[in-house]
Amino acid sequence: MSDVKAVNINIAPGDTRPIFKQIVDGIRMQIACGNLPVGAKLPSVRGLAMQLTINANTVAKAYTELTNQGLVEARQGLGLFVSQPRQQLNIEEQRKRLGDAVQAFVNDVAYLDFSAEQITEKVSVALNQLATNKENETRNHD
């Protein structure tokens, strides 16, 4: 049995993000939602390239980006692994990203027939769920 954790991403033809960015975002999402727990081994560059039928250099570029962001780390001769979460962004940048995300979310829900209370309720349930998943992952890992 392989020790590689399968990565569930699809390359969308009409997407305006370049393919390497789609991979970076896809893997980051999988890490955030717990599908790729800390310590999980990512597919090899060639393996993921074959899975998605794309040039291996594109996967290599995405993996470099993920490594630079501190989300994964290379272990010599073994491959690439999801690393312990470590905050790479300074507080300014984090504030900016949170602001952008909130703005985008508000735009999406603005035309729906829900009250502000109903929406914040949904959001806090989802956030709690995320926190529980993360806790479980850490416990399983230890």
Add this chain to the structure above:
Amino acid sequence: MTKHCIETFQLTKTYGNKTAVNQLDLAIKTGGIHAFVGSNGAGKSTLFRLLLGVASPTSGSAALLGQDCRNLNTEIRGKVGYVNEEHTLPTWMLVEKVVAMQKHFYQNWDQNIYERVIGYFDVDPKQKVAGLSRGERAGFNLSMALAQSPEILILDEPTLGLDVVAKQSFLEALMFTEIEKDSTIIYCSHQMEEVERVADNLVILEKGRLVNNSAPDEFVERIRSWVVDFDAKPLDKRAIDGLLSAKLIDGQHHIVTLDQTDASFRQKLEKLGAKEVQPMGVTLNSAVNAFLSKNHNVPA
């Protein structure tokens, strides 16, 4: 190994009054997959014919693996593979006879690669070439080209007319056979989705000239798309730098620009009287489309 496997200097080829390749200076780095893109008649196939030495330049010169294309010796020819869109093959011959002939020509022939790639296609060695479908001929041609273990592999619209499975097999064979490590692949296609998946480098030709030679992502970065509201005023096209295309949709101007990536461009538009400026995402397909449509022929 030379740094550039293909180099041309002021390369020009004319057919009657038509200039197919126009003072082209091109250098292709050794290694990787280079996609060649351009409108019909941009000079791609002519360029390949010049590189392979089957046509001679009107002026200028070209070199393949460091040797002048007008007198390539057999050693260099043996290092170059070529698959054209027609998949021209001797129709009267049996498949196995064609393979035997090719083996004889190419000293680096790798039978394992041939078997691996041809396995994706339903081609019987005892079959006559005339009996193969277009897709099967494409697969057969590619199998032979890859088995030659060429240093340069030139593919001119190789997936044209292939079904989805054959196309997938073709791309897999191209990217994941051992060959891609030591070869430079020249990949000519109109399918941007394919180009985005396979290419390390994007070469764009327009009317026989080189207009882009960079990674696909970098090219897309040069193109910006905007939706601008000028309050239904007509657009002064000359006032906008780097304008590639402009369309009026529902009273708003949808414009695409080249090399206007800085924030000051938005201010420029606002100075021109724009009420609202909305930047839009650009895909490789839409970027190439906008880029080529600027000088593309349109009915008078």
